[in-house]
Amino acid sequence: MRIRQHVNPNLSFFAEFRGERPRLRGVPIEVEIGCADAQFLFERAAIDPGRDYVGLEIREELVGIVNRNAAKIGAPVHAVSCHAQHHLELIFGEAKVDRVYLNFPDPWFKKKHHDRRMIDATLADGIARVVRPGGDVFVQSDVWEIALDAMEVLDRRDDVFENLAGEWTFWRRGNPYGARSWRETNAEETGLPVWRLMYRRR
Numbered sequence: 001m002r003i004r005q006h007v008n009p010n011l012s013f014f015a016e017f018r019g020e021r022p023r024l025r026g027v028p029i030e031v032e033i034g035c036a037d038a039q040f041l042f043e044r045a046a047i048d049p050g051r052d053y054v055g056l057e058i059r060e061e062l063v064g065i066v067n068r069n070a071a072k073i074g075a076p077v078h079a080v081s082c083h084a085q086h087h088l089e090l091i092f093g094e095a096k097v098d099r100v101y102l103n104f105p106d107p108w109f110k111k112k113h114h115d116r117r118m119i120d121a122t123l124a125d126g127i128a129r130v131v132r133p134g135g136d137v138f139v140q141s142d143v144w145e146i147a148l149d150a151m152e153v154l155d156r157r158d159d160v161f162e163n164l165a166g167e168w169t170f171w172r173r174g175n176p177y178g179a180r181s182w183r184e185t186n187a188e189e190t191g192l193p194v195w196r197l198m199y200r201r202r
């Protein structure tokens, strides 16, 4: 199957929700926005199978692959085809999610593609609505401009997100979750620096 490298999230095609809401068990929910192959969520599920893991992904081909792989090994991982900025609340409802991961969010680091970036004020609003008070929001990127952009968006919402490293400060204690996404593994192997942010929903 041909998997597209990138899709333009601004196409009107993506405004409508065509995915399927996952059937969850009423246990804590962890969500990766832009999960791709969901390597990170499969590793999380292996560590703590008592939670549900939902990957949101705009490239539909990947959603089928992740769900088939999850079914094959009986992992509590579910991928949902969606546009994260438009559909977060529709998928989860208010204050239902325990943790959100934004791992290496997007390839749109050029200035001319700024309006395609995933972490923007609309996404911050959506995350604020679906994460329960006390829940975590973790961001990682190997692209300085993207990491800075994410801090700009999320620290501006200090009415809802507390930056656990201190205001306008990157998180320097590494990735504490015991799982690595494909891009994180790649960054480690090639020696790229990774910038991280850790917030708590107030």
Ligand SMILES: C[S@@+](CC[C@H](N)C(=O)[O-])C[C@H]1O[C@@H](n2cnc3c(N)ncnc32)[C@H](O)[C@@H]1O
Pocket: 006, 007, 009, 033, 034, 035, 036, 037, 056, 057, 058, 059, 082, 083, 084, 085, 102, 103, 104, 105, 106, 107, 118, 181, 182, 183, 184
């Ligand atoms: C650079 S990849 C990172 C994948 C994975 N998180 C990792 O760290 O290996 C970013 C992913 O986000 C997806 N994506 C980009 N914009 C999105 C959006 N608005 N909604 C959902 N997924 C999106 C892309 O299709 C891509 O798979």
